[in-house]
Amino acid sequence: MGIDWKAYQTNGFFDELIDAKGNVRLHGNQLAQFFSSLSNEELVKARAVADLAIKEMGISFTVYDEGNMIDRAWPFDIIPRTIGKKEWQGIEVGLKQRVEALNLFIDDLYHDQKIIKDGVFPKGLLEKSVNFRKQCVGVNPPNKIWAHICGSDLVRDGNGTMYVLEDNLRVPSGVSYMLENRSVMKRVFPELFDQVSILPVDDYPSQLFDMLAAMSPRPQDKPEVVVLTPGVFNSAYFEHCYLAQEMGCELVEGRDLVVEKDDCVYMRTITGLQRVDVIYRRIDDLFLDPEAFLPDSQLGVPGLMRAWAKGNVALVNAPGAGVADDKVVYAYVPEMIKYYLGEDAKLANVPTYKCLDPKECDYVIKNIDKLVVKPANESGGYGLLIGPKSTKKEQQETIAQIKADPRNWVAQPTLDLSTVPTLDGVEPDGRHVDLRPFILSSGHDTQVTTGGLTRVAMNKGSLVVNSSQGGGSKDTWIVDEEA
């Protein structure tokens, strides 16, 4: 016999599939029925098929362990996470609004800084921002878009509200796993796709290419678009390859590119140098150009910033876009939306205490055992303190760090992240999840992926979903409940 959903415990959390009364939510009905119909043997077999598909397709990510590079298979759970189409449409609108405001904000910061002059955003914050690039001041990227690709992390709390947890505007990653998760699911449960009305996700690479091509400084039929990777040792290398392959673009490393005396970027081909129009760069700002940033970076291309500032090449995302993605700036996004668009934010921010404010800082220090405390500019969950799960010693260490540099810290109440049934052996057990949709902006239009990447904290009780720290993922279904 298969999964008995009546026996599934939500343990007081908001579960994405099963409601508090133990009933299956409308958008998950067919999915739940399907899994109930599978025998234990079939479940075990399906898992094996998924694992094999992942191994054969070479879906992997790279972790560093004491200097060794390890290529790990992507941890994947075969029970999808479902979201109703209606709810999703609301989220989509909210994300578009958010990214529009963020782009206006970045462009403002590198030009007139009206938002500071009008007293909405504190000047002191900008002065201390580690992601503000003075090299970008006054530059006008095409259509005033800086954050062409945004990966926003969404979480749902105990009462079911969807919050934006953070916006990733530098080099957000994960979209390839979203696409690959779907193709693994199609291999594992082809019959399921006949039964449920699941919106497709395949279109992302073409949308991405169209957006990139639209940024070209030379209006022509076929702009030369390349993906710039730090190389095979980067943890997201799989994704860089994947996207270049899907878009039919060259995947280049810094050494493949050169900026000539005409301040244009060229790639070294066997027939000589060939002009490049758009670079989807997956290298952090500081490594992009040793002439402008870190002088000893081997990853970048000398002169790249010069070529970009002159408008001879488009960089996606634009350098300096990260100024809007630190966790302190995040706290001001609702004000930004109001300021630039005259609207209220359609998607909620998680309530955030800014340690910059002495009163809020005091509150954070006093209540550190109840809060999640985050440094402003770390990604991948590093440096994070989860109050209720931390030791006194860890709390004291973090307090010392906050006092040393309050501007660098924010805190949020611990959220009871929602759960999704996840296979533990052949039994479903709730695991916490988040969701990272990707938003593409070209200035002409804005597109949001259908769903996004659902990341799962694979360890029971864990709240950390990052793949570098034991996280896995699931296919994400936007289900048309009315179809």
Place this chain on the structure above:
Amino acid sequence: MLSRVCETLYWVSRYIERAENVARLINVNNMLIMDLPKGVSTGWEPLIDIIGMRQAYQENHTDFSESKALRYLLIGYDNNSSILNSVINARENARTIRDVIPRDVWEEINSLYYYVKDNQNEGLSKRGRFAYLKKIIESTHMIFGTLDATLNHDQGYTFSRFGLMIERADMSSRILDIRSATLITNEEGKPFENIQWISLLRSMSAYQMYRQQMGVRVQRADVIEFIMHSEVFPRSILFCLNELKKMMQPIIHSEELIKLIDQVCDSLKNEDVRMLKNGDLHDYVDKIQLKLAGVHNQLAELYFLKAPELTETAE
């Protein structure tokens, strides 16, 4: 096409072809040993010579026993030409150009890697060896076949083919060299001479084609002639060289390279290889190998990414 990508495609093919050739060599040697009486067999020593690893092998091994030599050839981590290392190298190279190579090809290379690694005990056991090697050879054919059928036949394809052909020519010359030198020709071995030449042909899948083209019984002079000079057998050295020349013609700046390949072809064609005695044959094959290395160097010089800076100007 990016220089770096062309270079990588070239190496992926070379490594895959090398894996195939080593698998082939082991398989045939295995068969040969079964046919030869004890005491006549040359064992596994010649194979270590063919891959050019005698010195390195002897640093860590005291003898050429089947188990040691096979381990070295199949999975020797300290042998850059072991099947496992060839496949690892092919896979690592392929990984850096996953965007370029068709997905199916990547998956096949990836599966081959797991197969070679996970089933090595099959290869080490007498009973499982044949099937293990056969599967490896089939898989390399699948990789080249899929490449041929799914990769655009553009510059990248040319470089991939170039790597394949140059590796194949090199391997053919090595097999001929070592196999003919270690052939047992004393009185005791006489009755088996034929079998050994047949085995040489078989190690290159050349037996059937030899019979078709040469139409004579298997004998030394004709075998050498066939392996070196056949213009129709796809593993003969001349055939590979002709292919190299043909494929470089549409590529820009290839004049010098073609001239060089032409020279190698001419010198090969003008040599009466049938008449070469063992010692002379060895010297001659050595020369051919150096020339093949010269072709590689010229190719690298012309098209591959040079370490620090290129001085070309924009077109």
